[in-house]
Amino acid sequence: MSIQYKTINELSQMLKSRDISNKELIQETFNLIDANLHLNAFITLNKDASLLKAEELDKNLSLQPLSGIPIAQKDLFCTKDLRTTCGSNMLSNFIPPYSATVIENLENAGCVSVGKTNMDEFAMGSSNETSFYGNVQNPWGDKLVPGGSSGGSAAAVAAGIVPAASGTDTGGSIRQPASLCGISGLKPTYGRISRWGMIAFASSLDQAGPMARTAEDCALLLNQMCSHDLKDTTSLDETIPDFTENLDKPIKGLKIGLVKEFDLSQLDKEVVKVFEESKKQYETLGAEFIEISLPNISLSVPTYYVVAPAECSSNLSRFDGVKFGKRCDDPKDLEELYIKTRSEGFGDEVKRRILIGSYVLSAGFYDAYYKKAQQVRRLIKNDFDDAFKKVDVIMSPTTRGAAFEEGSKGDDPIQMYLEDLFTIPANLAGLPALSIPNGMVDGKPIGLQLIGNFLEENKLLRAAHNFQLSTDWHKKTPKGDIQS
Amino acid sequence: MSWETVIGLEIHVQLSTDSKLFSGGSTSFGAEPNTHVDLIDLGLPGVLPVANRGAFYKAIRFGLATNAEINLTSTFDRKNYFYPDLPKGYQITQMALPVIGKGSIKIEVDGEEKVINITRAHLEEDAGKSIHDLFEGETGVDLNRAGTPLLEIVSEPEISNAKEAVAYFKAIRQIVTFLDICDGNMAQGSMRCDVNVSLKKTGDDKLGTRAEIKNINSFKFIEKAINYEIGRQARILESGESVVQETRLYDSVKNETRSMRSKEEANDYRYFPCPDLLPVVISDDELNEIKNNLPELPNEKEKRYIEESNLDISEAKIIASSKTMANMFEEACAKTDDSKLIANWLVGDISALLNKDNIDLEESKLTSNNFAVLIERISDKTISGKIAKSVLEEIWESGGSVDEIIESKGLVQIQDESLIEEIALKIINGNPSQVEAYKDGKDKLFGFFVGQVMKETQGKANPQSVNEILKKLLS
Numbered sequence: 001m002s003i004q005y006k007t008i009n010e011l012s013q014m015l016k017s018r019d020i021s022n023k024e025l026i027q028e029t030f031n032l033i034d035a036n037l038h039l040n041a042f043i044t045l046n047k048d049a050s051l052l053k054a055e056e057l058d059k060n061l062s063l064q065p066l067s068g069i070p071i072a073q074k075d076l077f078c079t080k081d082l083r084t085t086c087g088s089n090m091l092s093n094f095i096p097p098y099s100a101t102v103i104e105n106l107e108n109a110g111c112v113s114v115g116k117t118n119m120d121e122f123a124m125g126s127s128n129e130t131s132f133y134g135n136v137q138n139p140w141g142d143k144l145v146p147g148g149s150s151g152g153s154a155a156a157v158a159a160g161i162v163p164a165a166s167g168t169d170t171g172g173s174i175r176q177p178a179s180l181c182g183i184s185g186l187k188p189t190y191g192r193i194s195r196w197g198m199i200a201f202a203s204s205l206d207q208a209g210p211m212a213r214t215a216e217d218c219a220l221l222l223n224q225m226c227s228h229d230l231k232d233t234t235s236l237d238e239t240i241p242d243f244t245e246n247l248d249k250p251i252k253g254l255k256i257g258l259v260k261e262f263d264l265s266q267l268d269k270e271v272v273k274v275f276e277e278s279k280k281q282y283e284t285l286g287a288e289f290i291e292i293s294l295p296n297i298s299l300s301v302p303t304y305y306v307v308a309p310a311e312c313s314s315n316l317s318r319f320d321g322v323k324f325g326k327r328c329d330d331p332k333d334l335e336e337l338y339i340k341t342r343s344e345g346f347g348d349e350v351k352r353r354i355l356i357g358s359y360v361l362s363a364g365f366y367d368a369y370y371k372k373a374q375q376v377r378r379l380i381k382n383d384f385d386d387a388f389k390k391v392d393v394i395m396s397p398t399t400r401g402a403a404f405e406e407g408s409k410g411d412d413p414i415q416m417y418l419e420d421l422f423t424i425p426a427n428l429a430g431l432p433a434l435s436i437p438n439g440m441v442d443g444k445p446i447g448l449q450l451i452g453n454f455l456e457e458n459k460l461l462r463a464a465h466n467f468q469l470s471t472d473w474h475k476k477t478p479k480g481d482i483q484s
Numbered sequence: 485m486s487w488e489t490v491i492g493l494e495i496h497v498q499l500s501t502d503s504k505l506f507s508g509g510s511t512s513f514g515a516e517p518n519t520h521v522d523l524i525d526l527g528l529p530g531v532l533p534v535a536n537r538g539a540f541y542k543a544i545r546f547g548l549a550t551n552a553e554i555n556l557t558s559t560f561d562r563k564n565y566f567y568p569d570l571p572k573g574y575q576i577t578q579m580a581l582p583v584i585g586k587g588s589i590k591i592e593v594d595g596e597e598k599v600i601n602i603t604r605a606h607l608e609e610d611a612g613k614s615i616h617d618l619f620e621g622e623t624g625v626d627l628n629r630a631g632t633p634l635l636e637i638v639s640e641p642e643i644s645n646a647k648e649a650v651a652y653f654k655a656i657r658q659i660v661t662f663l664d665i666c667d668g669n670m671a672q673g674s675m676r677c678d679v680n681v682s683l684k685k686t687g688d689d690k691l692g693t694r695a696e697i698k699n700i701n702s703f704k705f706i707e708k709a710i711n712y713e714i715g716r717q718a719r720i721l722e723s724g725e726s727v728v729q730e731t732r733l734y735d736s737v738k739n740e741t742r743s744m745r746s747k748e749e750a751n752d753y754r755y756f757p758c759p760d761l762l763p764v765v766i767s768d769d770e771l772n773e774i775k776n777n778l779p780e781l782p783n784e785k786e787k788r789y790i791e792e793s794n795l796d797i798s799e800a801k802i803i804a805s806s807k808t809m810a811n812m813f814e815e816a817c818a819k820t821d822d823s824k825l826i827a828n829w830l831v832g833d834i835s836a837l838l839n840k841d842n843i844d845l846e847e848s849k850l851t852s853n854n855f856a857v858l859i860e861r862i863s864d865k866t867i868s869g870k871i872a873k874s875v876l877e878e879i880w881e882s883g884g885s886v887d888e889i890i891e892s893k894g895l896v897q898i899q900d901e902s903l904i905e906e907i908a909l910k911i912i913n914g915n916p917s918q919v920e921a922y923k924d925g926k927d928k929l930f931g932f933f934v935g936q937v938m939k940e941t942q943g944k945a946n947p948q949s950v951n952e953i954l955k956k957l958l959s
Contacts (some may be wrong), residue, residue: 078530091529098523100530197530203759232532233762311759314564317573318527322625325529334623338566361564361754370756 003028005160005477008069008217015068022054022068022112029070029114032161039137039159041152043075044083045115053112064110066224072156072165075116076123077103077208078197082113086199087121087131087149090345091325100197101229102166102208109224117152117165121347122316123173123201125149126419127409130349135406138181139478140444144403147177147419153211154181160477164221165211170201171304172398172423174209175435179398179447182437182476184464185211186218189455190430191236194229200315202308203234205427214474215436215464219243222457236455243457247465252286254463257391260293262422268401271446274439275397278448278467282395285466290391294383297425299376304424305417306360306373312350313357319345352413381429388453393463395450396422398435402444422449432457436464437473445476485722487683489714490691491643494678495656497635497666498610499542504631505609506533506576511633513672517615517626525631527571532760535560539633540766542665543583543607544774546635549659549781550602552587556766558607560758565751568625569612577636579755581763582606584635589659591651600652601640610634629673635665641680641691646710650703653677661807662781676701681713683721692717693727697734697741709734713741785810793823799831808845808852809834816856820863829859833873837880849883850876857886870943871895898945901953904937907945908953911936922958930954 003011003025014020020028030047050070057068078084078096085091099107107113120130128136128151136151138144139159146155150167154177157165167174169187178185186209193208200206210221222243229235264272279289321327321341328340346354360369387394400421409415426433431451438448448467452460468474475482504511507524524531540558547554561579584605591598610632615624637656643649657675660666667674682694695717697709712734717727731750732741780788782804789800803813809830816826834855838845858879862872867890875889890896898904911933912919922929937950 078528084529086529094529096528096530098528195530196532199529200760231534233534234760310756314562314574314754314756317564317566318529318571320566320568320573322568323526323571334568358754361756363752363754366754366756 004032005213005482006163007213008066008163008220011069011163012067022057023051025068026050026054026070026112026114029162032159033115036139036159036161039139039155040134041117041136041155041159041161042072042115043085043087043118043133043152046079046082046113047115049082050112050114057110062110064108066106066220067110069111069164070114070162071106071111072115072117072153072162073103073106073113074150074153074166074168075119076168076199077166078199079103079113079116082116084116084199085133086123087119087133088345088347088350089132089326090319091199092132094325096197098197101194101227101231102225103197105224105227106166106221111164111224114162117150117156119152120149120173121350122199122312123149123168123170123206124312124349124353126172126176126416127404127406128152128177129406130347132347138403140182140403141478143405144444145180145406147180147399147403149173149177150185150211151177154178154183154185157181157183157211157213158478163213164217166208166225167211168198168201168206168208169423169427170205170207170308171427172420174211175398175423175433175447175449176419178211178435179437179449180403180445182445182447182473183211183213184215184218184434184436184468184474185209186215186222186434186457186460187426187432188222188226188457189236189432190427191234192222192238192240192432192455192457193225194227194232194235196229196231196235200311202311203315204311205304205308207427214468215434215461216244216247216468218434219247219461219465222461238455241458243461245458247462248469249462250286251282251463251466254282254285254287254393255391256282256287256289256463257292257387257394258289259297259394259396260291261295261297262396264397267397268441270441271397271401274441274446275448278438279395281467281471282463285470287463292387292391292394294380294387294425296376296379296383300380300425300428301417301421303373303376303380303428304420305356306369307377307428309353309357310361310370310373311357313354313361316346316350316354321345349413377428380425384425384429384431384451384453392456392459393450393452395448398422398447398449402441402446426451430454432460434460434464436467437476438467438471439473440476445473486686487718487721488686488688489645490641490682490684490694491645491649491710492641492680493637493639493643493649493652494680495637495639495653496610496676496678497546497637497656497660498674499539499633499635499665500667501536501538501542501633503536503538505536505539505607505633507631509631515628517624517628520628521630525571525627527573533576533758535761535764536633537764537766539607540583540764541770541774542633542663543605543635544766544771545663545665545778546605546637546660547584547587548775548778549663550587550589552602552605553585554766554771555581555583555585556768556771557581557763558583559763560761561755562758564754567611567614568623569614569627569630571612571627571630575609575611576758576761577608578606580757583764589652589655591648591655593647593651598648600642600648603638603640605635605637608634608636641682646707646714649679649710650707653703653706658782658805658807663779670701670703673701677706679706679710679713681710681717682727683714683717692721693729695727695729695741696731698731698744700734705734705736708736708739709741712739716741782810789813789823793817793827795823795827799827802831802835803827806845812845812852812855815852816859819856820859822859822863825863826859829855833876837876848880850879854879854886861886861890865897865899865946866890867895867897868943868945868947870938870947871897895944898941899949901949904941904945904949905953905957907940908933908937908950908957911940912957919958930958933958
């Protein structure tokens with residue numbers, strides 16, 4: 001029995017009814033991994049430990065909610081005794097002595113971590129082209145990028161290898177690849193999921209989240225990923241609801257905001273057409289549309305590209321060749337140890353952001369850049385606060401278009417940075433946001449973004465699930481539609 | 485040309501918390517290298533700091549004791565620079581909003597009081613240690629100290645000479661040890677300071693260019709480094725040149741300061757708010773709890789010793805100025821109700837021994853318990869004051885227990901008056917010419933008889949009884 005493209009619920013049913021054993025499921029997952037090596041979705045596999053855990057689950061029947069479910073973990077989460085590279089040469093030899101809280105939470109819920117997925121180096125990129133371990137291929141076409149930075153996670157789910165993957169989202173790194181690969185992905189409210197054990201890119205923006213075939217599966221995963229963690233002081237001490245509750249409840253009367261300042265006329269006509277059709281679908285479901293204004297939203301990208309590099313320039317200082325990770329050969333003195341190690345260990349995009357970040361924090365420029373950016377960030381947050389007085393969720397395309405070809409953005413980093421135009425604002429404001437597949441452009445999937453108010457993941461997931469109950473976009477695969 | 489010296493001190497005080505500022509790692513001194521280091525201290529990828537509230541409580545004690553502004557909400561910033569013993573490539577410190585704001589402290593130099601204002605006191609994590617001399621051609625890094633909480637106390641540039649600087653440092657050390665927030669152990673680096681020195685023309689308002697001398701850890705070196713630096717800067721200015729703003733190191737072997745890095749080479753620390761830590765908020769309840777449990781400070785002790793224990797001002801001052809001596813005094817008073825006797829020993833014999841050896845009381849072998857027992861044995865007449873002195877000297881040299889020394893050397897005082905009388909008679913009978921001279925009015929000879937009796941009893945006779953018996957027999 002094939003397990004490819006199955007959802008979490010479907011696999012759980014198969015395990016429960018003994019249609020498949022835990023070990024068979026994991027063995028089959030590794031067969032799918034082997035059959036899809038050309039995607040380059042994984043950096044490190046965890047085969048022996050996964051099979052061992054599956055055997056144990058077969059021996060001791062478990063009532064854990066995600067018992068036996070194979071999951072691919074973004075290679076940014078520290079996994080005890082399992083190499084964690086963060087997509088970088090710098091950490092090509094790094095084996096963490098501890099696991100991230102989110103990894104522990106998922107594994108304690110019964111998940112089997114089958115491997116670590118490819119990603120843009122230190123999560124800096126929107127196409128997975130900055131990985132030291134090579135590009136990831138989008139299952140929807142040769143030479144197509146999967147998006148980034150969680151490109152390997154998105155590709156592994158889109159290819160039906162695993163039903164679930166973890167991702168992280170600093171400026172769109174879950175939602176953008178979800179959109180380009182035709183899967184569902186959620187970035188929760190900042191602080192919902194502990195950052196302990198997540199290798200930091202930009203600490204005030206980084207947030208882990210689930211990537212899966214459906215919004216419902218995202219809810220199942222989110223239930224296990226969230227926790228109030230005393231090891232992370234920015235982790236929220238808030239009640240964690242059952243995110244799967246009331247997903248089926250109709251959304252009649254749901255107020256959906258459309259952002260006046262998002263100028264869709266700049267986008268490809270096909271993209272706009274897909275978006276308009278989704279609006280009609282939501283109208284059919286009983287939602288109403290209200291135009292809202294986010295006056296400072298156009299400052300999001302420049303604000304992000306000050307704050308994120310500033311934090312990254314400091315966060316990545318620990319990679320100095322002294323204690324862990326790569327160290328250059330035969331440095332003649334301390335300065336050369338630093339320079340050679342970091343020159344050899346980091347790729348161009350990471351270096352670019354460290355340089356930008358060091359610049360905006362330097363004496364004499366701090367007020368003009370970093371401080372100003374934080375002030376603008378506050379204004380953007382205020383804009384959202386005002387908007388959510390009028391609407392329940394805010395809707396936009398997730399990306400400006402479908403998956404593009406490798407190398408097509410050329411050497412212009414600005415073009416690549418603009419990829420994140422629609423996704424960045426939710427990170428700056430700390431708000432939950434998700435992307436679900438909502439159409440095809442030139443035979444490639446594309447996603448719809450919903451942004452919710454602080455802690456209102458439930459509303460988002462319900463709106464998304466209702467959409468998926470009434471559409472089939474999430475059932476499309478590169479090999480044709482899933483029949484149900 | 486005459487010059488005025490302007491000095492400011494930045495004192496780093498290691499707070500005596502059990503665990504580190506942002507991790508559960510142990511802070512104890514002297515362990516095997518890199519054994520008191522946890523994931524956070526090592527700065528492993530993915531780890532996050534959690535602020536230790538205990539360190540805040542200790543910092544607030546200092547604030548309360550120096551009448552300082554207490555910022556109930558304070559924040560952390562990152563100071564970015566590369567060094568092998570700085571695991572994360574940045575130090576977490578309090579730049580923008582420190583826990584302690586403006587305060588002040590009184591110092592005394594040559595009998596004159598002066599108030600030195602304190603600009604701020606902030607919490608930060610210590611770095612590890614680089615070890616340069618252990619491995620040929622390589623540098624070792626010991627991260628045991630990395631993450632230890634420091635309180636950096638920054639003075640206003642109001643100190644005028646080396647003596648004042650030392651007095652200020654001593655005053656800070658006294659306060660932090662009395663508050664029980666630091667062990668004050670300078671040899672182990674529990675207190676270190678950076679000294680900023682500049683000269684200006686006498687009467688000028690404008691400050692001169694300063695040099696910062698880094699990381700000095702003894703009173704003696706503070707004084708020497710400042711005096712050397714004053715001389716160096718004066719020579720530069722006298723010759724018409726200008727002082728360069730720079731960081732200098734004090735070399736105690738050569739007794740000189742030398743340049744470490746100039747302003748141009750100085751790091752741009754790229755401070756920014758640490759995104760991993762929320763502001764730390766101390767509640768009014770917590771503040772009151774700290775206030776209500778604030779340990780007694782030297783001036784309060786001094787007052788109490790004068791009022792309740794009937795000590796002289798000078799005695800009270802000496803005893804209250806050292807936490808160890810104050811503890812010794814109080815412990816002995818609890819056992820023996822003779823505060824004057826106790827004060828006499830502390831201010832007299834013990835202070836003399838300290839001066840002779842040039843050490844602090846906590847460095848000596850005398851424990852408070854030993855001292856209390858010694859006083860008790862004098863008071864219950866087990867030994868005489870003179871014997872007590874020899875017991876004290878023995879303990880001072882080699883330690884040990886008072887009672888065991890008295891026991892093993894048979895030093896118990898002779899109280900038996902008939903025995904003393906017998907010995908006194910023997911002495912009188914054996915020295916007829918002295919008896920005659922005494923009776924002829926040579927009063928000074930009385931001391932001769934006392935001495936002979938004491939010699940015969942190896943000093944163990946109760947001196948008061950000896951006096952009385954000899955007076956009776958010689959009259």
